[in-house]
Amino acid sequence: MLDLKIGFIGGGNMAASIIGGLIASGVPAENIWASDPSTESLSKLTKLGAIHAGKDNNAVINTVDVVVMAVKPQVMKTVANDIAAAAQKAKPLVISIAAGITSDSLNNWLGGKIAIVRCMPNTPALLQCGATALYANTSVSSIQRQQAEHILSAVGINLWVESEAQLDAVTALSGSGPAYFFLLMEAMQASGEAMGLSPEQSQKLTLQTALGAARMAVESDVDAAELRRRVTSPNGTTERAIGIFEQGGLRELVDRALTGAKIRSEELAQELDS
Ligand SMILES: NC(=O)C1=CN([C@@H]2O[C@H](COP(=O)(O)OP(=O)(O)OC[C@H]3O[C@@H](n4cnc5c(N)ncnc54)[C@H](OP(=O)(O)O)[C@@H]3O)[C@@H](O)[C@H]2O)C=CC1
Numbered sequence: 001m002l003d004l005k006i007g008f009i010g011g012g013n014m015a016a017s018i019i020g021g022l023i024a025s026g027v028p029a030e031n032i033w034a035s036d037p038s039t040e041s042l043s044k045l046t047k048l049g050a051i052h053a054g055k056d057n058n059a060v061i062n063t064v065d066v067v068v069m070a071v072k073p074q075v076m077k078t079v080a081n082d083i084a085a086a087a088q089k090a091k092p093l094v095i096s097i098a099a100g101i102t103s104d105s106l107n108n109w110l111g112g113k114i115a116i117v118r119c120m121p122n123t124p125a126l127l128q129c130g131a132t133a134l135y136a137n138t139s140v141s142s143i144q145r146q147q148a149e150h151i152l153s154a155v156g157i158n159l160w161v162e163s164e165a166q167l168d169a170v171t172a173l174s175g176s177g178p179a180y181f182f183l184l185m186e187a188m189q190a191s192g193e194a195m196g197l198s199p200e201q202s203q204k205l206t207l208q209t210a211l212g213a214a215r216m217a218v219e220s221d222v223d224a225a226e227l228r229r230r231v232t233s234p235n236g237t238t239e240r241a242i243g244i245f246e247q248g249g250l251r252e253l254v255d256r257a258l259t260g261a262k263i264r265s266e267e268l269a270q271e272l273d274s
């Protein structure tokens, strides 16, 4: 794996996160290629390590074993059409991180019979703390599956889904998920301030509480429901707050929000598949 040549088409936020993770995990920078139209984005990438950075997408395809497609969904078709001839010749493994682009669409735009791993990472990849689900089309070999895992495991945990449709649920849960926790943090912080804490005090206490709760949930051998019960003293303060959350329909609201995100992911696939 150390000799694997890995390319990135699109050198924005997610590409930078994954490249940073790869370098931190010991992949030599000289084995990484990236292309992006923006000189500024390319110079950010070369600050992560001495990677090969340029503006020619086809030069990347002609060089690498695995290419990560990290452009916005709306430009994916144009970019894929532009590199299709080179991809047909070089036949790299293509990993797409784009939301709402099916492996069938991408395969068609690339001219067909391309090994594609479609995945959904999330922004904590920036801290090598990401969560990624992957789906492989039928052209992907077992060695290519390992190559995809090797790349995504540099930025956090990963797991395979056997049905591509499950990626819409993954997008709703973990792809968009960081934003839900940030929203709860914003709301708790505002409430702390409304109750008389300074903005700095409220922010500090909110953030450390979120970090501590997440670490407990990950590291403990009991589930989140049990951890919640252990905070909740009979007739105490937590019981009052949890009761208000439950009466307000929090669980149903969360379910409606995530279902909405899943439906939007499905809509995106239809809008972009033309
Ligand atoms: N942000 C998130 O939370 C998540 C995003 N994703 C997916 O990751 C992908 C990338 O997102 P993100 O990194 O946030 O987006 P960014 O906009 O930060 O990165 C996309 C990059 O692609 C570049 N680009 C545009 N046109 C081309 C082209 N023709 N050839 C090569 N590069 C090009 C853009 O340059 P310029 O800016 O100059 O146009 C930009 O630098 C998206 O498809 C998104 O769905 C997946 C999971 C989570």
Ligand SMILES: O=C(O)[C@@H]1CCC=N1
Binding pocket: 099, 171, 175, 176
């Ligand atoms: O909001 C979005 O559409 C993208 C996909 C997952 C996270 N951000």
